Amino acid sequence: MTLPQSEAGLAPGTAAAPAPVRAGLVRRLLRNPVAVGCLAVLALIALASLFAPLLTDQDPAHSSLTETLAPAGGAHPLGGDGVGRDVLARLLYGGRTSLLGALLAVSVALVIGVPSGLLAGYYRKWFDAVSSWLANILMAVPAIVVLLVVMSAVGQNTYVAMAVFGVLMSPGVFRLIRASAISVREELYVDAARVSGLTDGRIVRRHILPVVQAPTIIQAAQMLGLAIVIQSGLEFLGLGSATQASWGSMLNDAFANIYTKPVLMLWPGGALALTVAAFGLLGNALRDALDASAVSGRRARRAVRNAARARKAERARKAEEAEQAEKSVTAVKAGKAGKAVDSAPAEGIGAGPSTVPVPVPVPVPEPVPESVPEPVPESVAESVTESVAGAESPGSPEDTKSSADADGARQPKAAVASAKDDDAPLLVLDGLRVSYPAEDGEKAVVDGVSLTVRKGEVLGLVGESGSGKSQTAFAVLGLLPPEALASADRLVFDGTELGRLNRSEMNRLRGRRIAYVPQEPMSNLDPSFRIGAQLVEPVRRHLRLPASQARTKTLGLLERVGIADPERVFASYPHQISGGMAQRVLIAGAVSCDPDLLIADEPTTALDVTVQAEVLDLMRSLQRERNMGMILVTHDFGVVADICDRVTVMQTGTVVESAPARELFAAPRHPYTRMLLASTLEDAEPRSALGHATARTAAGTMHTARQEGRA
Numbered sequence: 001m002t003l004p005q006s007e008a009g010l011a012p013g014t015a016a017a018p019a020p021v022r023a024g025l026v027r028r029l030l031r032n033p034v035a036v037g038c039l040a041v042l043a044l045i046a047l048a049s050l051f052a053p054l055l056t057d058q059d060p061a062h063s064s065l066t067e068t069l070a071p072a073g074g075a076h077p078l079g080g081d082g083v084g085r086d087v088l089a090r091l092l093y094g095g096r097t098s099l100l101g102a103l104l105a106v107s108v109a110l111v112i113g114v115p116s117g118l119l120a121g122y123y124r125k126w127f128d129a130v131s132s133w134l135a136n137i138l139m140a141v142p143a144i145v146v147l148l149v150v151m152s153a154v155g156q157n158t159y160v161a162m163a164v165f166g167v168l169m170s171p172g173v174f175r176l177i178r179a180s181a182i183s184v185r186e187e188l189y190v191d192a193a194r195v196s197g198l199t200d201g202r203i204v205r206r207h208i209l210p211v212v213q214a215p216t217i218i219q220a221a222q223m224l225g226l227a228i229v230i231q232s233g234l235e236f237l238g239l240g241s242a243t244q245a246s247w248g249s250m251l252n253d254a255f256a257n258i259y260t261k262p263v264l265m266l267w268p269g270g271a272l273a274l275t276v277a278a279f280g281l282l283g284n285a286l287r288d289a290l291d292a293s294a295v296s297g298r299r300a301r302r303a304v305r306n307a308a309r310a311r312k313a314e315r316a317r318k319a320e321e322a323e324q325a326e327k328s329v330t331a332v333k334a335g336k337a338g339k340a341v342d343s344a345p346a347e348g349i350g351a352g353p354s355t356v357p358v359p360v361p362v363p364v365p366e367p368v369p370e371s372v373p374e375p376v377p378e379s380v381a382e383s384v385t386e387s388v389a390g391a392e393s394p395g396s397p398e399d400t401k402s403s404a405d406a407d408g409a410r411q412p413k414a415a416v417a418s419a420k421d422d423d424a425p426l427l428v429l430d431g432l433r434v435s436y437p438a439e440d441g442e443k444a445v446v447d448g449v450s451l452t453v454r455k456g457e458v459l460g461l462v463g464e465s466g467s468g469k470s471q472t473a474f475a476v477l478g479l480l481p482p483e484a485l486a487s488a489d490r491l492v493f494d495g496t497e498l499g500r501l502n503r504s505e506m507n508r509l510r511g512r513r514i515a516y517v518p519q520e521p522m523s524n525l526d527p528s529f530r531i532g533a534q535l536v537e538p539v540r541r542h543l544r545l546p547a548s549q550a551r552t553k554t555l556g557l558l559e560r561v562g563i564a565d566p567e568r569v570f571a572s573y574p575h576q577i578s579g580g581m582a583q584r585v586l587i588a589g590a591v592s593c594d595p596d597l598l599i600a601d602e603p604t605t606a607l608d609v610t611v612q613a614e615v616l617d618l619m620r621s622l623q624r625e626r627n628m629g630m631i632l633v634t635h636d637f638g639v640v641a642d643i644c645d646r647v648t649v650m651q652t653g654t655v656v657e658s659a660p661a662r663e664l665f666a667a668p669r670h671p672y673t674r675m676l677l678a679s680t681l682e683d684a685e686p687r688s689a690l691g692h693a694t695a696r697t698a699a700g701t702m703h704t705a706r707q708e709g710r711a
């Protein structure tokens, strides 16, 4: 079965009040005297052309030989042209032809270029390849030659020529829109929107169009000027309609009489120069106004990105410190006792820089016989067993059985009964394979991964960085990038084969029944929209609630996730809240439609240590009160011990071990699991002696403290 990939982005938010970055555009434009002047000139020209019959009673096409080159005055305020037609009437009516022709050309260019650019940039794949190829061909064609051919073929019809010119200009629009759409679709908040189940149409309207509208407006203003020049050029060459007044044909007539009456050049030439200059300058003013408007938006985006970067750098620093600490501890231990860590592949520890604080073993250790589990360092086994002792794991039947065997009479009956109630598998993933095109064929990043999640069960998906945890989660969500090649023997969610769902069916499922909490809260909120707007839209869409009820529900959710001032946060932009708050906001959004399955991809990694514990507590309590199934992607065994019922351990794209949390911590079977555990939950002494309070150590410590508190 081939799995669906993501072809676009999604977003948690939507139809909200536009951000202030756009609100001030008109005001800014009107504050610019050049823009006001240009608008006034263009308005004057447009009105004069529109109301030409009111401004002159002369027929622009009526020729009177007696009025040939008549001087200005009387019935002809601007005189007569070379064949005795009224110059003023031709100037006024000619404006119609020029403006309408230019508008037609630009409209055609936009109608072709905008949707195709959006589709190509948003969906990519074959449509992008084909449309880019066509655009390149069109751009290589010499426009003026094509127009000459068209006019000679279809007759002297200016509007047909302008429509063709619009087609020839459309590749420019296409490329502009496509590039903008590609850059926006890569944003995490667009992914977040998709996860929340918004349709592609809404995502495009809300997240892509606002970004492409500025360059489109500027481009349109410049194209209008260009179209008028090209059209007048054709008419000047005598290719326009003989009966239709136009500025180009006036220039043609004036040129023929340039020595006898040069002033005839002045009127059409002046009108053309004024109009083209006004469009050009207006385009510049619009660009300035949009740039200024976008500054605050860009600042907000930059602030969000900088914050994310800073957090990433901090994590990398901490990971490095942790690695150093572990190396030192390992060295000390090896020197002192030469035991425990010897069981871990020494060459793997600390191999290469890692962005997470889990040491990276390079070689895959051979599994040891299941019947003889290698002992974990005593202190580790004790501390972890203690840690998970309070967890009530529903577990899978096999897991529950083995767990019961392991724990014997200690297994509470209530827990067994509850395990039976929640026994139906919510998610079954079998034989997932994800690969990407590589120079030498394909590179598999997930290879045969299988897992099951039951209702009300928290499954921890653990492994080193790059082991394929996120790819597995994205495959379930149907959010793998378009270039991913994904297949699975089975991917069944609550009885529905996900691979068979079409795009809109998957959209309906995501956000409503399968929700997602991402790793980087800030990058998953669109900086241009208020938090409230971003939360309300999915609620309205999925639950079909009116705006006021959706707002009330959202405020209640914000309160539920521990936000002290929901009204303020509701009305805030993402850059106005902290990372911890942003994660709470995203958790509120994820549970807003009461999903059955919540996929959380390292939801605490980007957070401060103290906030991590609060967010984990919150997720656990939400999961329990809603009896949600949950996949928690993490590299942190402290987190696993805290809230997971079962654990699946991944290494280099494969599952090496899967067991109830209690069982796995008490007797890990695979050497890799033992190595991860040993490196994660060392006894605290050497670390505190070294003074490295890594997030992981702290999480483990806090977890132990909490468990002790519960005991």
Ligand SMILES: Nc1ncnc2c1ncn2[C@@H]1O[C@H](COP(=O)(O)OP(=O)(O)OP(=O)(O)O)[C@@H](O)[C@H]1O
Pocket: 355, 356, 436, 445, 463, 464, 465, 466, 467, 468, 469, 470, 471, 472, 481, 635
């Ligand atoms: N678009 C892509 N093209 C090629 N390879 C990719 C792509 N996305 C991910 N990968 C590769 O897939 C592998 C698994 O990545 P994944 O993000 O699932 O790891 P992870 O276990 O979640 O790691 P982390 O904890 O660091 O997020 C990595 O080696 C990564 O480089």
